[in-house]
Amino acid sequence: MQLRRAAVLGGGPGGLYAARLLKLANPACEVRVYEQGDPGSTFGFGVGLAAGTQRKLAAADPDTLRELVGAGLRHDMTLQVGTDIVRVHNDRLIGVARTELLAVLQRHAEKAGVELEYGARRKAAGLDADLVVAADGIGSDTRENGPFGGRTDVGKGRYLWCGTDFPLEDAVFAPVGTEYGTFVTHAYPYSGGRSTFLIETDEETWRRAGFDVTTAESEAPGTPFAASDETSLRFLEKAFAGQLRGHSLIGNRTRWQRFRTVRCDRWSSGNTVLLGDSAHTAHFSIGSGTKLAMEDAIALVEALGEAGDLGAAFAQYEQVRRPAVERLQGLARRSQLWWESFPSRLGLPVERLMVAYMSRAGNVPLHRFVHTAPDVVETALQQYGGEPPSGELTGWVLGRPLVHGGRRFPDRTSVPALEKLFCALEDPWSAEGDTLVARAKTTDGVLISGPPDRGAVLTRLDLAERIRLETGVLTAVEAAAELRDDLADALVSGRTDLVVRTEEAA
Template identity: 35%
Template sequence: MKIDCVGGGPASLYFSILMKRMDPSHDITVYERNPAGSTFGWGVTYWEALIDYLRSADPESGRAISESSVRWENWITHVHDRVTITVENGAEGFGVGRQRLLDILADRARALGVRLEFEREILDEDELVDADLIVAGDGVNSVLRERHADHFGTEVTVGRHPYLWLGTTKVFDAFTFAFTETDHGWIWCYGYGFSPEQSTCVVESTPETWQGLGFDQMNEADCLGMLEKLFADVLDGHPLIGRARADGSARWERFPTLTNRTWHRGNLVLLGDAAHTTHYSIGSGTGLALGDAAVLAEELQRDTRLEPALTRYEHNRIGEIRSAQRSARHSAQWFENLPRYIDRPPEQLLELLGQRHSGLLAHLPPALYYRIWRLAGRFGR
């Protein structure tokens, strides 16, 4: 089969690896519009179940990803000038640099015979007329998907809160939340390590706090300087670093949650962020994209007829993605309703934060929800 993948992100690269492992005769090319090594972003998170799968599906890349990752079991929550809460032996999580992840997958794909063409932008599937299968893994702003947006039933819902994706030389040895109260309301961040030298730090606030603090008028240097002061307690004197984007800037954004009614059209199929996005606060985006790659490869191996294979892939993944997006929506709403929870006793606050993906929490008073969890026996440690 001749397969062309548009977009050189983790999903496209991993799909090409799995397909080559299944059948080395597949003719696979991955097209990426940006130069090699120019990805934006810092670290990505994933959880223990994913690394177990990666090690079994392709031991070479799974082992390299595991060896390049940092791990944590503890979770720390700081509430400014009030309390620091630590949970030991929580769920095991991992962080790996996005560029390091892409390098591992690209090297493995090349070793298996996949062609990688950087600085090659594909704007129309008609440029790939010889392909049996075209995989649109070109991200949330997918050009190939947008050409047929009516067919795919594409919908985008933009979140209320501005957020900023940064790096820092402060190496967090636990997954860390920090909440800071200002004269204009609350602002918060969470950080996690992804290498021995750096961590990711995501900052979020309400629009009112963001505007009240003047972030809507600040340049990047002034913005980073103010954030370093606001989160001085958790940064321990380390700087925040912008330059998280390909154009060299760090920008405030509002998160777009993307859904599609269908994921394929003829021999064109959507993968990863081109098909769906989930709010960053549950840390599942990369794992879900790699899951797409795995299921698509499995269905194509099971049935060489393209239409039935793509239909089963779509039905399989849409259900799981909807569940993840539901959890992500509840998580985002938890932060949007932060004043409901922030003044709870420390033990309750931490439990409510840990259960922020629950739809039940959104409809019950925090104290009642907390008591229900205790009665259900799910609080004890």
Template identity: 35%
Template sequence: MKIACVGGGPAGLYFAISAKLRDVGHRITVLERDPPGAGYGWGVVYWDDLLDVLYRNDPESAREVSARSVLWQDQQIQVRSRRGGGTAFFGGYGYSVSRAALLDVLTRRASELGVELDYGRRILDPCELAEADLVVAADGAGSRIRTVGREHFGTHVAAGRNSYLWLGTDQPLTHFAFCFEQTPAGWIWFHAYPSTKTVSTCIVECPPETWHGLGLDRLDDEEGVRLLEGIFRRALDGHRLISRSRGRPARWQTFPHVTNQCWYHGRTVLVGDAAHTTHFTLGSGTRLAMIDAVVLAHSLTEYVELDEALHEYDRHRRAELHPVQAAARSSMAWFEHPDRYLARDPVSFAYAMSVRRGNQTPWRYQLHLATQAAAVRSVRRAYDSGRRWYRARRRGETL
């Protein structure tokens, strides 16, 4: 089969890898509008469940992704209001990898398997790829391929209320950090986590009232970043915020919540953010995109007829994504009005954040209170270490 994959991000590259592994006879071309090495963005987070999938699908690239990732443990929530402030904690752990490193691993692996990589190629319509038996739209939330067939896919895009800015910082974190700061214009906060051992990702978010009130809509890139450094100076502990990722400055955005009633039409199929988006407060976008890639490649192997394969992929993944997107909408809505909870003490506020998707159990509040004790966090980290070891051994990962 001749396959054109539009978009050289994690979804497109990992689909090409997965399809080639299952049928070396596929002629696959990944068409990317940017030049080689232009992996804009900072870090992405994931958990053990994604590593389980990657090791089952392609141990070769999984080992590389794991080797270039960093572990973060615990989550720290700082709240600083005009009346004072404090810190609360969540337990748990996860992994993060810089987007550039992830793309480097996947690009090299795809090339090794015989995937053709065509850079600097901007595709605006599937008709430009008339020779392809299958067109995989992996061109992101603003997908041009999807836009052309919008009425067939039943696309709906709803913009979030808050503004956010995806930055880096030279503060080397070992945990996931939240910091909420009250300014004269209103509340503003960041979500931060390590990208590498020396650089961290820092996503700044605020409601439109704060954004306008602070003048962030009028300041240029450098002035805006310096203002944010001043606001978060205590949390950053003297470290810098970094706007430019491989030469491109960060831009304020509102989050596009993308849904589609159908993920394929004719010979065109959607994967990753072109098919669905999940708010960054859920931290699952890259994970879900790569699982889309695996499921689509598997469907193409399992079903002889292309239409049947795409139908099964669509049915299976949309059913799985429905509760995830519902949880993401709830998380996004909570962060659009955190001021409803910020009058509480930091520990109570942190608990409200932890159950924002409705996943509350009778014992969860007691565990949350216990987690505020350093000794309990230490015991939990030891338990998590054993759990990581067991899961790594089970999937065949060399420790």
């Protein structure tokens, strides 16, 4: 397909990368990026690039990746609860300053022959182009005013992005208790001698701390666009003094938000196609807008090169990318719900909590994690089973005895007669989940069943965990025998006490 002129709305990572790849693939095509902001001005701090994304960038554009890796900072990962710390080796992950990421992408776009226009707001309908790539972000005007079937779900928790002026040794996940409740940081170092500090909490803690008032003040008419919630920053600076080591928190339009998950029925219309956050978002605890947008750009340009017309190219692009995006959104949703209820798990030893963290979304099973962090997993298993693990891992987990409420069970599959609950929820922390928890409180124990698919099983394991933690009653979860690895992960993570495989169910 021969493109005469292509326009890209949005000068973020996805837009700039798509523009470069388009120009490299179509040297005769005029490619122009329209960014309403000024060059060099950006909100945010560091950006993480995982190993899988790096491999895809290496195949698509090794020159750009080489410079990004050179500008990045590699680091491991730690979980810290009080004075207890557990570390997992993961130096394939790099943190890059968002300003440097954009500068690299701008240079490489211009080197390829892309024209960059800043400081003017443009709309897709007003552009003279054969192809319009709408990479105009989570608040996409293109999506909101087009026939894309866009919708947005808003999370329950509150979070804010800030930074600090020194590089942490590792990525750090750390909860801190305050007089108002628990706050949790996800922090990581990035190039330039700084670190990103993302901090989140639940709605009730946020309100008790008075941050509903400071949020309203930071968003009041007349407040400078780039202003931060300084009251929250100073409070959090004291709360996370142990992690900050005397350094300050830095704001950059830092305000409390709820996470918005964007989905669209379709990603294209006419000659316009959505890319990145304009088409989809995934919770920051497992997804990365930068990763998704740059991988979108790769798939879009490949489809344009292989298809005979725009319609066929857009269909191929969506056919390739939508399954990957929806899978990640599903994982991210589970991770989001886990983090929104995180403080309830702080009774677990830190090694078991790390296992719970890694397995929270169902994509890092215990039998795989053990190869990454054998010492962590072995300690967690000994905490769970009372002795060092031996033999086949899943079988060993299922075979551990349990003492609960004065009753002793020879293994985790010996389930007594229990009150049966049927769970077909999407969110175990919903009002419907509240009803099931209240019902469980009236029993000596519950056996939770539901639809047979894996997603439904993972959800009822989350419900079982909520019931265990809030009521203390014995919990058992029913699932297909082929999901025994998921059941083992859940047992070690404290999500359930006992399990029933369907071939054993009455």
